[in-house]
């Protein structure tokens with residue numbers, strides 16, 4: 001038996017005047033999934049999310065959230081927490097007042113004390129929003145999005161401007177929400193955060209949905225790399241390599257372990273020392289570079 005997807009997007013299109021910002025985008029997010037919607041600048045991620053969040057109306061296509069039209073606020077809003085790229089808090093309210101206000105609007109039960117504690121903002125509870133630092137404002141955005149532990153949470157570039165401790169706190173809180181069954185939708189330009197956490201990734205480029213899959217599905221089409229430098233006049237290499245502008249050799253391989261072994265075995269036999277040796281699996285960054293250049 002298949003359950004209804006939490007988010008179901010079918011042939012979504014959005015035009016801003018003549019500009020076609022989202023082109024025939026279709027994807028689904030399942031219950032309990034951590035889904036990352038990634039893409040180049042201006043790819044259409046925020047526009048797509050704004051429609052799913054019920055903030056914007058599509059030009060054509062269908063969007064369902066928990067089986068409802070996302071503009072049906074009463075059906076959807078209590079089940080969903082949103083951390084937007086830019087917050088819209090009133091500068092004269094305190095941190096605690098802001099959380100209470102947004103918490104009340106969400107219709108979920110929780111306390112300001114609890115959510116401020118998650119993200120180490122308790123000390124700032126009485127501070128006016130206008131007096132918060134950029135990172136503190138971002139943490140306040142997160143605190144309001146997770147008020148009442150919603151079933152579905154949108155995180156739009158959540159860690160921009162956060163120091164390492166705050167990032168760890170935020171991801172720790174997200175892990176906890178996931179354990180309790182929340183579905184997470186993330187957009188970020190910190191690809192490593194998506195690579196480490198996302199169950200599936202959708203890649204957008206120039207308004208269109210480019211590819212979708214797990215990290216390993218997306219990276220397996222591109223080779224891993226080995227880079228190294230050799231001093232003097234080395235003997236013939238055992239692998240096909242190209243010389244890069246920094247003077248290092250580059251080997252591209254779909255069998256990293258085998259080729260690394262071949263290289264090191266050759267180096268030992270010939271008493272050659274590969275310097276500045278780096279070997280790594282394909283990263284999401286490489287997939288990005290490959291679509292960005294298309």
Ligand SMILES: Nc1ncnc2c1ncn2[C@@H]1O[C@H](COP(=O)(O)OP(=O)(O)OP(=O)(O)O)[C@@H](O)[C@H]1O
Pocket residue numbers: 016019021039040041042043044045046047048
């Ligand atoms: N209100 C608007 N009016 C006109 N064009 C818009 C509007 N909002 C966004 N756009 C354009 O639509 C395209 C997609 O924008 P969007 O913000 O959805 O991209 P994004 O993938 O979130 O980008 P980024 O990674 O840079 O945040 C961009 O070219 C942008 O300039």
